[in-house]
Amino acid sequence: MKILVLGSGAREHALVWKLSQSPAVEEIHCIPGNGGICQQARCASLSLNRFDELIRYVREQGIQLTVVGPEQPLVGGIADAFQAAGLAIFGPNRRAAQLEGSKIFAKQLMARYGIPTAHFASFDSLEAALGYLNQLPDGPVVVKADGLAAGKGSVVCSTLAEARRAVQAMMGERIFQEAGSRVVIEEFMEGEEASLFVLCDGKDYRLLVPAQDFKRALDDDRGKNTGGMGAYAPTPFVTPEVLRAARTRIVEPTLEALQREGIDYRGVLYCGLMLTREGPRVVEFNCRFGDPETQVVLPLLKSDLVDLVMAVVEQRLGATPIALEDAWAVCVVLASGGYPDQYQTGFPIQGLEEVPEDVLVFHAGTRRQEGRLVTAGGRVLSVVARAARLSQAVERAYQAVENIQFQNRHFRRDIARRACRWLENAAGTSRTP
Ligand code: AMP
Ligand code: GLY
Numbered sequence: 286m287k288i289l290v291l292g293s294g295a296r297e298h299a300l301v302w303k304l305s306q307s308p309a310v311e312e313i314h315c316i317p318g319n320g321g322i323c324q325q326a327r328c329a330s331l332s333l334n335r336f337d338e339l340i341r342y343v344r345e346q347g348i349q350l351t352v353v354g355p356e357q358p359l360v361g362g363i364a365d366a367f368q369a370a371g372l373a374i375f376g377p378n379r380r381a382a383q384l385e386g387s388k389i390f391a392k393q394l395m396a397r398y399g400i401p402t403a404h405f406a407s408f409d410s411l412e413a414a415l416g417y418l419n420q421l422p423d424g425p426v427v428v429k430a431d432g433l434a435a436g437k438g439s440v441v442c443s444t445l446a447e448a449r450r451a452v453q454a455m456m457g458e459r460i461f462q463e464a465g466s467r468v469v470i471e472e473f474m475e476g477e478e479a480s481l482f483v484l485c486d487g488k489d490y491r492l493l494v495p496a497q498d499f500k501r502a503l504d505d506d507r508g509k510n511t512g513g514m515g516a517y518a519p520t521p522f523v524t525p526e527v528l529r530a531a532r533t534r535i536v537e538p539t540l541e542a543l544q545r546e547g548i549d550y551r552g553v554l555y556c557g558l559m560l561t562r563e564g565p566r567v568v569e570f571n572c573r574f575g576d577p578e579t580q581v582v583l584p585l586l587k588s589d590l591v592d593l594v595m596a597v598v599e600q601r602l603g604a605t606p607i608a609l610e611d612a613w614a615v616c617v618v619l620a621s622g623g624y625p626d627q628y629q630t631g632f633p634i635q636g637l638e639e640v641p642e643d644v645l646v647f648h649a650g651t652r653r654q655e656g657r658l659v660t661a662g663g664r665v666l667s668v669v670a671r672a673a674r675l676s677q678a679v680e681r682a683y684q685a686v687e688n689i690q691f692q693n694r695h696f697r698r699d700i701a702r703r704a705c706r707w708l709e710n711a712a713g714t715s716r717t718p
Contacts, residue, residue: 287347288591289314290326291333291363292354294512295618295647295667296576300352300590301326302647303583307591314348320658321648321666333358336366343372350375352594356573359552360386360433375594377552377572381543384554385572388429388438388469395567398542400535402567403427403559405471411456414468418448425473430455432464436512439569441473474559474566477522477703480578483536483554484593489603490540490554491593492532494585495523496578497704502625504699511625512664515700517615517675518581521708522560531558531565539570551597580647580667581614615678615701616669617686621650622693624663632692634658634665639688644681645669646689660691676705 286309290300298321305313305325316339318328331338333355343351351367353359353376362379376382383390389407394400408414418426423444428451430438438461442448448470455465482493496518502508523531535556543550555571574582583590587608596605621628630650637658640646647669650662666689670681679701686696 286310286349286591287312287314289316289343289346289348289351290354291316291339291351291358293317293319293322293649294354294576295649295664296574296579297354298322298325298647298649299580299583299645299667300354300574302645303586303590304352304594307589309589309591314346316342319648320651320653320661321646323653333363334361336361336363339363340367340370340372343367349373350591350594350598352376353552354573356382356385356433356571359572364552373598375552375598377550381548381550381552382572384550384570386433387431388569389431389467391570392469392471394542394546395539398538400538400542400567401564403472403474405469407431407467407469408456409467411452414452414456414470415449417470418445418452421445427471427473428452428455429469429471430461430465431467431469432461434461434464437461437510438464474561474568476559476561477520478568479520479523479558479560479565480516480575481523481531481536481556481558482574482578482582483540483556484597484602484607485540485550485552485554486597486600486602487544487549487551488600490536491602491605491607492528492536493582493607494519494609495528496520496575496582497522497701498575498578499697499700502620502695502697504697509625511620513575513577514618514620514697515616516577516581517613517678517701517704518578518585519613521675521704521711527560527565531556535565535567551600577616577618577667580616580645580669584614584645584669584671585610585612610671612671612673613675613678614669614671615675615682616667617682617696617700618649618664619666619668619686619689619691620664620695621660621662622695624695628663629693630660630662632660634660634689634691636688636690640668640685641681643671644685646685665691665694675701675708679705
């Protein structure tokens with residue numbers, strides 16, 4: 286079978302890597318891909334927004350399955366276009382992708398069906414939003430642009446003054462263009478965060494390993510929000526009890542709500558959770574695999590990913606078992622110094638051949654230039670190690686990181702550190718996480 290993956294990040298490299306392991310795959314393509322993906326897949330540079338051109342490519346190449354990485358094409362209706370053309374695609378249709386495409390849509394759905402999430406109010410005028418903030422007691426609050434804003438649309442504010450500035454920037458100055466024409470203002474929730482990927486076929490679902498990602502640029506969650514500086518899985522903060530609560534209070538009610546609304550959700554439902562004292566609550570839904578969580582979740586998937594993806598597309602997930610590895614995986618992202626603000630690219634990347642064979646290196650912002658691999662983006666590489674213990678996986682990932690060099694290389698040194706401590710303490714008090 287011929288498969289096409291859409292996207293250019295380390296998430297897509299991990300998808301290409303995992304899909305390629307299936308005996309069903311004879312050829313794998315990626316659009317547009319990157320400097321690492323092009324070693325494993327046939328890459329073509331087409332726009333992900335031109336569905337007609339993508340469909341033509343798929344037909345010309347005889348591709349039987351397309352797997353979508355990023356959210357923009359899904360929210361833009363790529364699945365609808367492919368389905369209308371009679372082509373198999375993995376990813377929800379436009380209506381279903383609204384769960385990520387509109388925060389207000391997602392919050393209203395959760396409110397209607399009693400799915401635990403932060404209390405919220407939504408606004409389509411600057412005056413109304415500012416008026417609402419004036420009535421709140423001073424303290425932390427979260428302001429979110431309704432539409433897609435490349436992962437930058439949510440601002441956690443510690444004071445109302447900050448929240449006013451965020452509302453002004455989104456609705457007044459339109460820093461996210463139309464995405465900020467409506468905003469959600471919501472309660473600040475406290476706790477550990479977790480990302481739970483749910484494969485859904487519109488009837489049944491299967492859970493992948495719960496992960497935790499690290500969004501801030503600097504250690505100890507300081508610095509700016511980024512696309513993600515690392516991840517690990519499984520996260521011990523999702524204990525069996527938390528997982529049960531997430532299934533019964535969030536995953537199942539959400540899938541039931543979608544069915545009742547007549548929405549056929551086929552693909553991955555990414556549940557961003559806050560593990561609060563009252564149990565897990567939804568921070569956000571995404572309509573796709575997360576990055577960098579995918580880089581740790583797929584290496585812990587024993588099952589054939591092509592089988593699972595085809596089961597989703599053909600709506601037979603209920604008859605398709607899933608097997609997960611009993612191990613830990615840690616991903617450290619190597620970024621260009623300065624990211625997520627200004628950074629330079631074009632620096633040669635050295636030492637990849639020194640990385641031990643059992644460590645995975647997924648490329649993001651890389652490209653080949655005159656036979657050399659050079660940096661080409663903010664996030665450059667995802668270095669992923671697996672081990673029987675979390676602390677070992679952390680150690681192996683950081684050892685491999687030391688092998689890889691490029692100018693202005695930046696990475697966080699505390700990926701999975703809190704979880705390692707938590708596990709040590711849990712062992713000390715004989716609590717099994
Ligand atoms: P989102 O764009 O909704 O994923 O939010 C981005 C990040 O902002 C999340 O991963 C959280 O770290 C934080 N965040 C979003 N909503 C809340 C909330 N209600 N309470 C606390 N933190 C939040
Ligand atoms: N890891 C966050 C995201 O993929 O949106």
